[in-house]
Amino acid sequence: MNFQTEFQPISVQPQEIEKKSFEMIAEELGPHSFTEEQFPIVQRVIHSSADFELGRSIVFHPQAVQAGIAAIRAGRTIVADVQMVQAGISKPRIESFGGEVKVYISDPDVMEEAKRLNTTRAIVSVRKAVKDAPGGIFAIGNAPTALLELIRLVKEGEAQPGLIVGVPVGFVSAAESKAELMKLDVPFIANHGRKGGSPIAVSIINALSILADKQAR
Amino acid sequence: MNFQTEFQPISVQPQEIEKKSFEMIAEELGPHSFTEEQFPIVQRVIHSSADFELGRSIVFHPQAVQAGIAAIRAGRTIVADVQMVQAGISKPRIESFGGEVKVYISDPDVMEEAKRLNTTRAIVSVRKAVKDAPGGIFAIGNAPTALLELIRLVKEGEAQPGLIVGVPVGFVSAAESKAELMKLDVPFIANHGRKGGSPIAVSIINALSILADKQAR
Numbered sequence: 001m002n003f004q005t006e007f008q009p010i011s012v013q014p015q016e017i018e019k020k021s022f023e024m025i026a027e028e029l030g031p032h033s034f035t036e037e038q039f040p041i042v043q044r045v046i047h048s049s050a051d052f053e054l055g056r057s058i059v060f061h062p063q064a065v066q067a068g069i070a071a072i073r074a075g076r077t078i079v080a081d082v083q084m085v086q087a088g089i090s091k092p093r094i095e096s097f098g099g100e101v102k103v104y105i106s107d108p109d110v111m112e113e114a115k116r117l118n119t120t121r122a123i124v125s126v127r128k129a130v131k132d133a134p135g136g137i138f139a140i141g142n143a144p145t146a147l148l149e150l151i152r153l154v155k156e157g158e159a160q161p162g163l164i165v166g167v168p169v170g171f172v173s174a175a176e177s178k179a180e181l182m183k184l185d186v187p188f189i190a191n192h193g194r195k196g197g198s199p200i201a202v203s204i205i206n207a208l209s210i211l212a213d214k215q216a217r
Numbered sequence: 218m219n220f221q222t223e224f225q226p227i228s229v230q231p232q233e234i235e236k237k238s239f240e241m242i243a244e245e246l247g248p249h250s251f252t253e254e255q256f257p258i259v260q261r262v263i264h265s266s267a268d269f270e271l272g273r274s275i276v277f278h279p280q281a282v283q284a285g286i287a288a289i290r291a292g293r294t295i296v297a298d299v300q301m302v303q304a305g306i307s308k309p310r311i312e313s314f315g316g317e318v319k320v321y322i323s324d325p326d327v328m329e330e331a332k333r334l335n336t337t338r339a340i341v342s343v344r345k346a347v348k349d350a351p352g353g354i355f356a357i358g359n360a361p362t363a364l365l366e367l368i369r370l371v372k373e374g375e376a377q378p379g380l381i382v383g384v385p386v387g388f389v390s391a392a393e394s395k396a397e398l399m400k401l402d403v404p405f406i407a408n409h410g411r412k413g414g415s416p417i418a419v420s421i422i423n424a425l426s427i428l429a430d431k432q433a434r
Contacts, residue, residue, distance in 0.1 A: 014337060021388040050386050050411035051268070084415065087304035120231060169267050169416075171238040194267035197416050198301065199386075 021047050029055065037065045041189070041207040048203040057191040059182060064163060065211070067187035068137060071162030072212040075099040077133035078205060081122060081140040081168075088202035089139070093209040097216075104128045122146035130159040137163045137208075141201030144173035151180050164188040165204050167196035238264050246272065254282045258406070258424040265420040274408040276399055281380060282428070284404035285354060288379030289429040292316040294350035295422060298339060298357040298385075305419035306356070310426040314433075321345045339363035347376040354380045354425075358418030361390035368397050381405040382421050384413035 025046045034042050038060050046055035061067075072078075075098030080086040086103040094101060104110050104125035114121040122143035129138070130153055138161050140147045147166045153159035166181045166188060168174045178190045189204055242263045251259050255277050263272035278284075289295075292315030297303040303320040311318060321327050321342035331338040339360035346355070347370055355378050357364045364383045370376035383398045383405060385391045395407045406421055 017387070017389045024388045047388070048386065049414065050388065050391070083304040084301050084419070087300040088415070169265065170234070171241045171264070171267065172234045174267070197266065198305070199414050199416065202301070 018047070025055075028052065032056065034058075034060075035065075037211070040211065041065070041204055044203040044207040045200055048199040049197075051195070054191065054195045054200070057193055057195065059188075059190050059192065061186065061188045064187045064189045065208070068163040068165075068189070068208040069212045069215060071135065071137050072099060072209050073097050073216060074135070074162075076162050077102055077136040079104070079129045079133050079136050079138045080201070081105065081125070081138075081146045082142045082198065084198040085139050085141050085201045088198060088206075090206050090209065093213050097212065102129070102133065104132070120145045123149045126150050126153070130161075135160060135162045137161065137165065137205065139165045139201040139205050141167055141196060141198040142169065144168045144170060144177040147177040147181060148173070151177070151184065154184060154186055161186065163208075164190075165201050166190040167200040167204070169195055169197040169200075235264070242272075245269065249273070251275075251277075252282075254428070257428065258282070258421055261420040261424040262417055265416040268412070271408065271412045271417070274410055274412065276405075276407050276409065278403065278405045281404045281406050282425070285380040285382075285406070285425040286429045286432060288352065288354050289316060289426050290314050290433060291352070291379075293379050294319055294353040296321070296346045296350050296353050296355045297418070298322065298342070298355075298363045299359045299415065301415040302356050302358045302418050305415060305423075307423050307426065310430050314429065319346070319350065321349070337362045340366045343367050343370070347378075352377060352379045354378065354382065354422065356382045356418040356422050358384055358413060358415040359386065361385045361387060361394040364394040364398060365390070368394070368401065371401060371403055378403065380425075381407075382418055383407040384417045384421070386412055386414035386417075 022043055025043050029052060042055050042058050045058060046052055078101040080101055080103040082105055083103055086101050089101045105121050110121055110124045110128055114124045122145045126146045126149045138150055147168055166178055175194050181188050181190050239260055242260050246269060259272050259275050262275060263269055295311060295318040297318055297320040299322055300320055303318050306318045322338050327338055327341045327345055331341045339362045343363045343366045355367055364385055383395055392411050398405050398407050
């Protein structure tokens with residue numbers, strides 16, 4: 001690479017950088033088994049992580065993409081497990097459909113209840129969210145305990161999320177919680193292994209909202 | 218692994234999960250050349266990404282850790298390049314030393330100036346930050362253009378950051394901007410290659426603030 005000619009970032013606008021990045025990702029990824037509607041989501045995951053292994057580890061329930069688009073277009077709430085996920089999600093498209101992005105983990109009643117029950121705020125926030133945001137999209141990038149609680153509530157018929165984006169990162173329970181999610185026959189997007197995180201949850205939601213926006217035109 | 222005995226996350230508190238994760242990371246990483254003061258930072262990076270390759274790619278300027286601790290203890294501002302980085306940084310420890318975490322990229326004056334100059338908000342926000350937060354710690358997890366502008370201002374003597382945490386992720390200019398940073402003789406923490414991102418910047422700042430807190434006791 002000729003550093004002198006390549007290296008003129010001052011004139012490069014974010015949209016151009018993104019376009020060029022997406023082209024590089026499609027080229028470098030090579031053959032894959034994602035469908036045409038799944039691929040832009042995988043592309044955005046790789047864009048946010050520069051990690052092809054992580055991109056290839058994404059697993060879609062067959063109805064996931066259409067369910068996610070439908071939920072966004074219906075103005076359903078996006079539930080973020082932590083503030084970082086809420087901060088990263090692009091709001092204008094979500095709001096144009098009447099939806100909003102909410103996070104419950106620092107709500108005073110959640111913090112009090114977690115203390116009272118001697119459990120995690122993540123678990124209590126999921127219990128609040130399934131009541132407050134029925135049919136919503138759950139975007140879980142950090143807390144395996146939140147994902148496991150959501151799976152329990154789905155199994156017990158107490159939660160019917162529009163879509164579960166389950167991509168927690170970590171060494172304890174993250175991979176296991178995602179493996180549990182993949183056993184459910186509900187719309188989910190998840191990934192195999194320990195990797196994941198806030199930017200992965202964010203990029204999946206942002207990719208879905210772009211698809212929802214395109215369908216609405 | 219016996220799934221039945223391992224898999225009891227409901228009773229596991231976040232602090233226990235973190236402790237267990239850090240032990241697993243130290244064990245799996247094996248031999249490395251990080252110093253005793255650098256290692257907890259690398260450990261936290263791996264904890265946030267589950268990516269050992271990314272952890273091994275971290276590069277420290279020899280004075281970086283002490284400079285970062287000193288800046289936090291002096292109550293210097295932490296400048297986040299984007300909202301996600303601001304959202305992820307643990308505030309109580311920073312605030313206990315009189316510091317705060319600021320992000321300028323969505324300030325109305327930054328947005329107007331970027332439009333007027335036909336440049337990126339990331340670049341303009343760095344120009345504002347070096348004036349508003351002299352001696353601050355710059356935590357750049359997303360925008361290579363922000364890091365390149367900061368490098369330019371340092372070279373021209375217009376900026377003297379306490380520490381530069383430069384870990385932008387991406388396919389266009391990210392690796393190149395970090396390679397440029399590593400040529401400077403100023404305190405920096407960066408990494409080789411395309412990987413990086415908001416959680417990486419966040420975990421480095423949080424690890425430093427824990428070290429600052431320990432020194433203060």
